[in-house]
Amino acid sequence: MSASFWLDRTPRSEKKIFDVVIVGAGITGLSTAYWLEKEDPNLKVAIVEKSRVSFGASGRNAGFVTCGSVEHFNRMINKHGLDQAVEIWKFSETNLRLIEQEIVGNSHKELEFENAGAFSLAAQDNEFAELKKVSEIMTGLKIPTEIVDADGISKRLGATGFVGGIKYLGDSSTNPVKLLEKMREKIKAPIFESVEAYKIDTLPDGTKILKTDAGDFETSMVVLALNGYSANLHPYFKDKIFPTRGQCLMTEPVPRFMEGPCYANFYLDYFRQIPTGELLIGGFRQIEKETEVGYSDHVTDVIQSSLHNFVVTYLPKLAHAKVTHRWGGVMGFAKDGEPMVGSIPEDPSIFFAGGYTGHGIGLAFNTAKTLVDLIFGREVPRWISARRFQ
Template identity: 45%
Template sequence: MDATGGDVMSISFWQDDTQPGDVVTADVIIVGAGISGASAAWWLKDAGLKVVVLDKGDICAGASGKNAGFITCGSVEHFNRQMERMGVEDALTLWKMSQDNIDLIEELLVEDGLECDFARKGTYSLAGTERELVELKETCDTLVGLGVKVEWVEREQVARDLRAEHFTGGVLYQDDGEVHPVKLVRGILERSGARFFPNHEVHDITSTGDTVTVKTQRATFEGTLCVLATNGYSHHVHSWFRDKIYPTRGQIIVTEPVAPFLPAPCYANFVLDYFRQLPDGRVLIGGFRQLEKETEVGTADEPSLVIHEALETFLHKHFPHLRGVKIDYRWAGIMGFSVDGLPMIGALPGQQNVFFLGGYTAHGIGWGFKAGQLLSKAILEGEQPPIISARRLH
């Protein structure tokens, strides 16, 4: 059975340099070397399996190398919205799974010596309007009642502690953290023991009986299982993902270093916009996708002049002391937004030896390591994850 679903790949006949003898064998072939692929390899490392990881570029060539480095609990929606949609029990289960993600990163990786600029000072969610303030206060009260570590922050405290203007208050989510995402993923992949093959663009995946054959322009890989860790690029690999995971562009700018002033990362505008100060003093800000929502789609990581100007305007409005600060970096990255806003883990319908994980909807670092654990349980024990099993979409 052709696992690519008849999709058109980007490797031409002329670029295919494989020879009949260029076959690499493994137990598990992972496609994608971002947070998902590295984490899947890490969680499979003690199962006695030979694992290889392929990527069309290098480690973190996609969203894992172009995100803001937030490790947050929850999902793309404020908790109260998620609770209204799925009920308090499922919403809390979802929250606890994402909290487990950061706990596992801290306990199994950071405390074991992985250097990745990890810090756990919480994240602020700030209100710019009275409507958002009311919703944030309701969310805060709900989470306090459920035993989640959150703290309400008044307008005056925001102005004093963050040196920020024009915010009406907010919530401090105390369990959240931040990280250098590339250092994190590199460390995870190195510790997994998997063999990494960079610059191997997959153009064919065929599942026949108990064997999966994955072809790149440089080699052929044969194994028992395949894991698609391709997130926003998943529809390039199989047509099943076309109406399940949508490639969505995010925009980020980073300033030159300035004196420290932000104690923790921040969200604003119903988590659509976000900013943090990096360890060297630079200020990172991203978001404003809503300004060009119709065009901020697809897999071309093109910076948007309109959005980048809006990011600078936002920065100068809320932090006047940053006016005149030079912008040193500008970039765009491709995220995978799922059809229902939740991650998905499972196997392709009718192909029980081709697994996948992704659809984090702008929360890949906040979910990826835990997703790798849940995927490994699905592979090794047949255990389906609660809430985020892809069976909900079949």
């Protein structure tokens, strides 16, 4: 890619010079601008976005603001040890608290932000046994959960075919696009939409030149907030953040009957009834893994029909509801499933955050805050530092 004179819309007298240029206007990019400006209100920050705000996964997700990580807590303990698993859990709880405190404020209704908790449901006895174990561990840690049996699931969620589950009382959900609109209102940084970055050069005095299809941006620091698209712009991410597609479908609205959002099948599948009554369901990536990699947000027949079969089988109240929307989005899966912040080892004025492995709404706001800690020279925990890969 290159930039033509004709496409550069910057007035000729006006050079684009900023202290920090963030690439990507999803939840990571906007959150980073928010925390940078909070740290130093005099910083001149700009955001460059190849399409429009929320065009990436941030505008295509299911809106679960979940605590925890990509797997059941007992498995997190097996993987990280108890102390670190608790630290990761607390980090996501802080993410939720900060989103509510700094962005949502009194706008819960406007942002469709609900604190109804979230369920994890088991269709098999072995998963239910794990969930009961999780609930026991959580009770010991004073993290509130509730065990729900098949009858409770049927009454409270209108779902059949599950043997049991647990409810995490602290989880929330939102309309992610409205959340990002609210975030946008709270930052001063100009957002250059429909501007694609393709290269970062460095002048002899250390100044960075971000090359875009609408001309150059001059800056002291670049922040890559690209998550699933990271490796497309910089080779550093090729073996660290893998572009992975997620697909969803939405039905027409029906009167509300579900108490809260649900995960099923070890976090791989998820569904929720949004406040206006539509049912959103996503997941089933595991049945067609080979197609669900790369940068396409198209949908496939195999996964879409599995999503619909799930609705018909497990949610009888929606068996005849029309499907109104089908979509895909590009997530960034990290090598070890956890997010990362850091700077490029051979170019330390290029910073980055990403790798949420399908949980960026539950993690990115606090991850961006952690990135700003790193930028301002403060220590960050090793589990989230990209240095863990060096």
